[in-house]
Amino acid sequence: MKALVWHGKEDIRCDEVTDPRIEDPRDAIIRVTSCAICGSDLHLFHNFIPGMLPGDIMGHETMGEVVETGDGMNGKLKKGDRIVVPFTIICGQCEQCKRGNFSVCETTNRKRHLAEKVFGHTTAGLFGYTHLTGGYPGGQAEYLRVPFADTTHIKVPDGLSDEQLLFLSDIFPTGWQAAAQCDIEPTDTVAIWGCGPVGQMAIRSAILLGANQVIAIDCVPERLSMAEAGGATIIDFKTESVMERLQELTDGRGPEKCIDATGTESHVMPSQPDTILDRAKQMLMLESDRPHVLREMIYLCRPGGVISIPGVYSGFSDKIPMGALMNKGLTVRTGQTHVNRWTDDLLRRIADGEIDPSFVITHTVDLERGPEMYRLFRDKQDSCVKVVLKP
Amino acid sequence: MYYVANIMRSEGDPKIVRSGPRQVPPADRLARSLGWFSIGLGALELLAPRRITRTLGMQGDETLVRAFGLREIFSGIMSLSVDRNAGLWSRVAGDGLDAAALMSAMRRDNPKKHNVALALLMVGGIALLDYRGAQETAQRPQNGRRRLYPDRSGFPKGLAAAKAAAQRVLSHAKAGAS
Structure with a gap:
């Protein structure tokens, strides 16, 4: 599949990478239909956030269609479901998740030893971000493996466009x-x-x-x-x-x-x-x-x-x-955002026509043009405010 | 190269099969080269000032050469950073200082004045490159006409309706509390 890969400071390329696969019963694979470049991706682009490694796939604002699930979904997610993927990976079972403090989930950071050394405690795993938060491959790609997918998702209805819903993943x-x-x-x-x-x-x-x-x-x-x-x-x-x-x-x-x-x-x-x-x-x-x-x-x-x-x-x-x-x-x-704490209410507001977050999109391009768009967004060229990528 | 990136992946994570083209504008590549050159020259000036002053017939000016070395290293770091434009302009200013110092050594009684002339020539050439790099990495002007977004409220029912709805919710909440 194609994916935007971090190779170093100001060096993001559209690479051909191997497809993700189910690794755990709670995993799901989604076919990405829309993803976006976030302002915090620029901090990674500039290498200001420690803990990036060459080969890391970027992106934490992603949505798509479920194409494969593990055996541990307990009926919460199935093939064909349309979901927005919150940038924080959550288990839904630890004490912090039960309190609604999802961005400090105690389970999902697979490199918690790094976070504990740097932050004192672990925080949640994040997609397409530093290895301090798990180093999970991000969603600026054609496919994405969603760990803990039975809890790490926002199911969205068909009647609303990707552009209206995508930003439930992070910025909204x-x-x-x-x-x-x-x-x-x-x-x-x-x-x-x-x-x-x-x-x-x-x-x-x-x-x-x-x-x-x-x-x-x-x-x-x-x-x-x-x-x-x-x-x-x-x-x-x-x-x-x-x-x-x-x-x-x-x-x-x-x-x-x-x-x-x-x-x-x-x-x-x-x-x-x-x-x-x-x-x-x-x-x-x-x-x-x-x-x-x-x-x-x-x-x-x-x-x-x-x-x-x-x-x-x-x-x-x-x-x-x-x-x-x-x-x-x-x-x-x-704090990082406790995404799922807010999304039920925000999805209702979008569906009721109270707000339409797509107002912020100024550029929509193919995924292959991602590297070029990082520079355009960083340099605020062409009146760019927000870039959406279509794999 | 991908091999190194791939062995650092966690098991099961996607690995690079074929890498796409690296998109570094030529001006940024020039800035990077000048940055590393600056750091190298700065390190030489800082660590071996006597060798430089002997070559140029400037014995006794070792402290000045060391100071220039520090300046070169700082300019180099800046030229390698995202503020490369400021780094390159600081190099242009530094070239001026270098030229001034070399001019002061172009005395008749300096037996190494031919070395000084050669150094001046080199500084001139590098200064041209620095100036070109600084020009090309300057904040690019907007491509085409600037677009403003005065019609993008984000509220499909209008701003006034959004404000009114918020006030209604707040007054309900207040009534509920009292």
């Missing part, structure tokens, strides 16, 4: 969780840093959860226009002072809820000297993340507020203003 529940963990109240202003695909979903989620005002911060005109269309007031940080505009829009109080949809690769620019220092340290391996957004959020969030972090961080961050964080009594909530 990720944006939703980011907003949900803000505990939004009707008087709240929610400020969202980063208007990439997750930021766009967080904006719509904050609106659907009843925020009084949503403010979106970015510097890319296409993304800002999409954010504005979704109901956000926009701030272009290249031409405006984020601090002054946020103060102005909140009568000097600051936003009650702040969402970091940027993560480890904050934009580097001379007017924000800390970003240059972070980048220099990152190059010299003295720091693994560039936490400019985190610093700014802590500084600007209203005391007593909530900071929600769906953006991916990889390791160690310097100069986090802990004094401000502590004295302002801010609550920090973060």
Whole structure:
């Protein structure tokens, strides 16, 4: 089969690889009908996330049709079913899964010894990601083996298109969780840093959860226009002072809820000297993340507020203003997304026509053009916001 | 090469049968070559400054050569990173410093001034490559007209309806709580 394979920094190729096969009674094989390139795939593309190996198949936003199942499905999945595959692999039986903390499932990371060394504890296995999270082959391929498939799936109806459903795998529940963990109240202003695909979903989620005002911060005109269309007031940080505009829009109080949809690769620019220092340290391996957004959020969030972090961080961050964080009594909530905690509700909202996540797609191409699309997406060329690949 | 990648796979995981073409733009390839060259030259300047100053008749300037070595290594690391454009511009600036230092050694009384002239020629050639690389790796302008997305709300029933529905849910929840 064809698959997008990681060979090293900025080197992803469309390779011919052997087909996956059933290895465990709880496995299923799906024929991938649609998959997407995620912003966090770019962190892997740049080799900022440790634990990638040449030969790893990329991709964790995938859906398709079940073509083969193991013997342990207990009637939950059968050949011909149409499913979206959540990026977190879950067993459904461990204590964390029973609590709904699916992204920290204690069973599914097959390289848990690595995670335990780096994170202190294991977290769930993830598709197409670092070997710290199991190194499972990803879904930017023609076929995908889904381990623990009896629990790791979202069955979807035929009446809705792939484009409407695909993002249940990651970015929609990720944006939703980011907003949900803000505990939004009707008087709240929610400020969202980063208007990439997750930021766009967080904006719509904050609106659907009843925020009084949503403010979106970015510097890319296409993304800002999409954010504005979704109901956000926009701030272009290249031409405006984020601090002054946020103060102005909140009568000097600051936003009650702040969402970091940027993560480890904050934009580097001379007017924000800390970003240059972070980048220099990152190059010299003295720091693994560039936490400019985190610093700014802590500084600007209203005391007593909530900071929600769906953006991916990889390791160690310097100069986090802990004094401000502590004295302002801010609550920090973060984590990989507990996808299945949210998907029943989100699928209903899509089916009811409350939201159509396909608004974010700007490019749909064949899988073979994937390597080229990684660069296009990274360079924000051709007004690209989100790429869907068709194997 | 695939063999190494394949033996690192977990049992049962797909293995590479045939690899697709590597898609590295020529400008990125040039940046990579210049990056490694920079690191090599920097290491030489840092570790063997006396050999360089003797060759150029610049005895006594070892500290300067070591400092230039550090600069070269940092520029090299930058040229190999995703910020290769900044790395290449820093190399262009470094070429200027190198040329200035070499010019100061082009004295009549320097018995190695022919070596200095040769070094200046080399710096000039490398500077041209650095400049070309920096130009070509610059943030590419948008291909064609920029498309904005003011009609992509994501709410099939409209933004106002989405906001109203959210307010209804919140007031129901409030009523339920009281």
